[in-house]
Amino acid sequence: MSKAIKLKKGFNINLDGKPELKLDKSIKASTFAVKPADFQSLRPIPKLTVEVGDEVLAGDPLFFDKPNPDVLFTSPVSGEVAEIRRGAKRAIDSVIIIADGKNQFKDFGSANPKNLSREDVKAKLKESGCWAFIKQRPFNIVAEPDAVPRDIFISAFDTNPLAADTEFTLGAELKAFQAGIDALNQLTDGDVYVGVNGGIGGSSFDGLSNCTVNKFSGPHPAGNVGVQIHHVKPINKGEIVWTVSPYDLVTIGKLFLHGKYDTSRTIAIGGPSVAEPKYITTYSGAKVSALLDGNINEENVRVVSGSALVGDNIGIDGFLGSFHHQLTILDEGDFYEMLGWILPSYPRPSISPTIPPFTLTTKFPFIKKVDSFNANTNTHGEKRAFVVTGQYEAVTPMDIFPQQLLKAILSNDLDKMEGLGIYEVVEEDMALCEFVCTSKFNVQETLRKGLDLMREQG
């Protein structure tokens, strides 16, 4: 039964530099990387299957996690393994591949997933590298190959600040999208649920079959799959559900349609410090300096793979994250602002009515409404103890007490964490709490600690 769910709580952050719905095909990256750290739950030193200098095809394995040797992590492009970069304690930071530009794919053979058994579908996903795209809740880890999820959830839209518009980026990939759904359907005894944007007239994804389509409308985080799960069929203790991003679902679909591991994706490049916000097409793990070449109009910027709320600070020489479909370029806010706490000198996003979205101008009536913000990375205040209450609840459209949950995590109270619904949330669902927090509390970091602790304790 399809539902239309209207969410009231939440907050949309409008940032400057929203990409125009125009695809720039001229931009190509030639260096790509797969970063083990992108995949939650992987051990820091996975087993490498390639050496520097090896030639690989798109879909050839690069490494695997030792406990699950058949779940392969594969190369997004064909080319040569240029470097295996190591981080602290010899952990593998990234495997870097220089593309040969020929785009040669390893052939996994096309098949209609409806005609395959569960084991066959699993085997295909695992050997091609697609398995790594399936995330398991609770904990947001790479799906356990032996588990059978209660249901599988996909959110077909993204409400993060400056997120890529999936109607634009994936609207033409419906066939692959459907094939992906068909494949996922073989993995669960339950349902595949797709959450589509109910805030727009009609979505390209309305007509999908072999799944339950629910419409969600409301401010961010309405597009977060975790919020959607909570409203459709919440995760209870002992239950497992899987989630897949719509981009990765298309990749899975293409595997079955064409037999290729094709991670090509259209991503959004936006943010206040981008000269020309736009969409480009590239492959998973592309080097961002090539994608951003000359497109930054400030010197002191932060390059974020992902959104301003849930992203990684990767630097200009970094690589697009495996689960990220947007780049956000922000001004660094490492400057002092005189009396900035009481007299903000420039407009900034806030849920507080004390910081109205207005700016002063020199022209009558000397005040102008601000529609989008040039937000920077300044914390706008120092860390404090919890004082203000009700803020987190105002931006969390779930039947959860975020502040009490965080306090339970801080006091290592496992029973309470479980009781207060830690299984139902991952970092992105509480990212807005971190944004709004008056006391500048590290919400996502703390939540991850709690999730890791729960996982360790089994």
Next chain:
Amino acid sequence: MRKASFLRKQIDKVKPYFNSNPILHTVFDGLETFLFQPNETTTSKTHIKDGMDLKRTMVHVVIAMALCAAHGTMNIGHQHYASMGMFPGLFDGLLYKLTYGIIQFLPIFTVVHLVGLGIEFLFAASKGHAIEEGFLVSGFLIPLIMPPDIPLWMVAVATAFAVIIAKEAFGGTGMNILNVALTARVFVFFAYPTAISGDEVWIAQDYNIIHQIIGLPQVAFEHFGINKMPDGGWATMMVDGYTGATPLALAAKGGWPAVTEYYSLNDMIMGFIPGSVGEMNKLLIIAGAAFLVFTGIGSWRIMLSMLVGAIVMGILLNVIGGAMGLDQTAFVNVPWYYQLIMGSFFFAMAYMATDPVTAAQTESGKYIYGFLIGVVGMIVRVLNPAYPEGWMLAILLLNVFAPLIDHVIVNRNIKRRLARVG
């Protein structure tokens, strides 16, 4: 990167000299972050942050109280002169009234901050923390809820007690269980009851040393044609028909008719009556409350439910009074709407009950918390002969019970979650 201003450069130059000593460093850091929002940037996965911080939150509460403080200051002077039959009109001798009021109020305000901030600075330095902003509000509240001529040493002791025992002992701002300002008041109330109850303390009558230095007593000398302080103090100069008793004290003795004998409804609403410094003018307090609600800083849930609680209990008391056949001179028979006007109900509702740290923290818990304060406060006020006003004790009592209210609300959420499993 923005260019550093001249002032910023000077601060950066002197900054290293303050790092040698923890107390110096804490004080410097406090002033520096007051002058400049720090250049800290985000380090986690959330790269942008709301412009709101604790300093801004606290300062908005202070702004909401500023007019109450201004009115209170003027009223100290007005009561002082009017009680002696001088300048009976509100705007007569305004300058004298203001001067007298400021010189009466400012020492209290200064002592509170010297003691309170001093202790905060010491604790912050010893813990190696930054100074938390909680005292911005507590320090503003304490002078407003004291009688106008309370001895300064009592203010100092009460403030020290409140900050050390009610707050720092629990871990500082955000950790306290009891409202800090009310703890200061309740300390005076139980330790020095004569200084904060009865009919004599609510009008400032004496001239302190600063008054004498600037020659203010001269105005009264001339008025009465005397040249030294009257024997028995200035209180003996109080004119007939004037009382230092608050409306509540009168109502406790003789019901609403006793109140109206001395005060008009208008006086009570506009706050030109004896009492604690800042809790007088109901219109300004309601304006402050509206400001807090509009800015989202004060919880409308607590304010509304406390109002409802007080009204419900007020009506109930009226009904009981009627059923017992008591006449209009009984306290229980003071109509519930007048109960709201007398005393410090609105002040307690706007600024005391809404303290987010000591109130219930869950949104639905706030309704229960506020409602119970309204009910308990009215009971203490009307049915207890020992205490003339109820809100201080009601709020402190509910401060203690707020975690229990939250516990119930949070546990219901846990049970809902368990029930899903079936």
